[in-house]
Amino acid sequence: SNRKSLKHGLERIQSESMASSSSKKALKDVVTENEFERSLLSNVIAPHEIGVTFDDIGALECVKDTLKELIITPLKRPELFSKGQLLKPAKGILLFGPPGTGKTMLAKAVATESGASFMNVSMSSIASKWFGEGEKYVKAIFSLASKLSPAVIFLDEVDSMLGKRQNREEPETTRRMKNEFMVNWEGLLTKDDERVVVLAATNRPYDLDEAVIRRLPRRLMVNLPNAPNRERILKLILSKEALAEDVSLESVASMTDGYSGSDLKNLCVTAAGRPIHDLLEREQKEKSLAIIEGRPEPALLTADDIRPLRMDDFKSAHDQVCASVPLDSENMRELIQWHDQYGDGGSRRKSKEQASSYYM
Numbered sequence: 001s002n003r004k005s006l007k008h009g010l011e012r013i014q015s016e017s018m019a020s021s022s023s024k025k026a027l028k029d030v031v032t033e034n035e036f037e038r039s040l041l042s043n044v045i046a047p048h049e050i051g052v053t054f055d056d057i058g059a060l061e062c063v064k065d066t067l068k069e070l071i072i073t074p075l076k077r078p079e080l081f082s083k084g085q086l087l088k089p090a091k092g093i094l095l096f097g098p099p100g101t102g103k104t105m106l107a108k109a110v111a112t113e114s115g116a117s118f119m120n121v122s123m124s125s126i127a128s129k130w131f132g133e134g135e136k137y138v139k140a141i142f143s144l145a146s147k148l149s150p151a152v153i154f155l156d157e158v159d160s161m162l163g164k165r166q167n168r169e170e171p172e173t174t175r176r177m178k179n180e181f182m183v184n185w186e187g188l189l190t191k192d193d194e195r196v197v198v199l200a201a202t203n204r205p206y207d208l209d210e211a212v213i214r215r216l217p218r219r220l221m222v223n224l225p226n227a228p229n230r231e232r233i234l235k236l237i238l239s240k241e242a243l244a245e246d247v248s249l250e251s252v253a254s255m256t257d258g259y260s261g262s263d264l265k266n267l268c269v270t271a272a273g274r275p276i277h278d279l280l281e282r283e284q285k286e287k288s289l290a291i292i293e294g295r296p297e298p299a300l301l302t303a304d305d306i307r308p309l310r311m312d313d314f315k316s317a318h319d320q321v322c323a324s325v326p327l328d329s330e331n332m333r334e335l336i337q338w339h340d341q342y343g344d345g346g347s348r349r350k351s352k353e354q355a356s357s358y359y360m
């Protein structure tokens, strides 16, 4: 048992030094092979510079726990998954849900928490930017990630490239791009020691190609927050703001049914504009009064003169900012249906299928 614990200790030291040396590896030391890799690299963020952690994300506790278990632990401690043959780290997860619910934040936090570089790829821009050369770009996503390893590839708006065929006449360029993606994706799945994961995000999972859905067996719904969760998100967003006594975040939460995290942020930004507006107005009044009375102009007010946020600021902001996805919209209905059929924990999902696809 002594030998075992020594081996265990060595493995730990090895994996820790591996983690720290790779996270310290500067992005500028990465050798790129072509313009596609170079273009992608310019958007890569080093783990210490991402600046989003799980603590910055309100609510979504289940999604965070699943991501920790499936992605972060395997990326940080690959040695735990190298022993047998059964447990393989997850290589890809689909995050789906209405816009503005925190999918991008989650992907960034995953990269931060696992000390991985973050590669943000907007799938909708590939086709337009690299017209006719999309497949080279797709190939570069994977080859660059492998050089950056550990790395998180975030594929935003994944439906725009890997969507269902709209009609039989799929453009040749799109077909080649999809094929290239599948080939590289299969390659990633077979490389057990490659510390690269794909987080794909979409607001329209029902538009995804079946083949893509099958290859992302873990599908996490990132849903709109309920009232208690809205209160948690508001607390986070407002943690550095001065609030007057009369502000009840519970009431703000209860009047924002259907708001996404992003809508709540907009609401708070709008509310925070009012004290500044009031300050400028006060300054203007004092100035005019001084001029009328023939006094010298008063000094400008400072940040210390900004009044705290009041409940009426939130009420007025509420009249200006509304939920961006109405709860009774077609998009919401389709999302919930899709979640029932394909999503993790969906009611029509068989537990057997879930178990076998837990790790890929």
Ligand SMILES: Nc1ncnc2c1ncn2[C@@H]1O[C@H](COP(=O)(O)OP(=O)(O)OP(=O)(O)O)[C@@H](O)[C@H]1O
Residues within 6 Å of the ligand: 056, 057, 058, 059, 060, 098, 099, 100, 101, 102, 103, 104, 105, 106, 202, 203, 233, 236, 237, 260, 261, 262, 263, 265
């Ligand atoms: N759960 C949350 N906690 C704190 N802030 C949040 C949360 N969800 C969203 N936000 C705020 O909304 C902004 C947008 O969120 P984010 O970009 O992660 O959403 P998204 O789901 O990726 O949206 P889209 O589908 O439109 O790309 C964030 O920068 C953050 O300010």
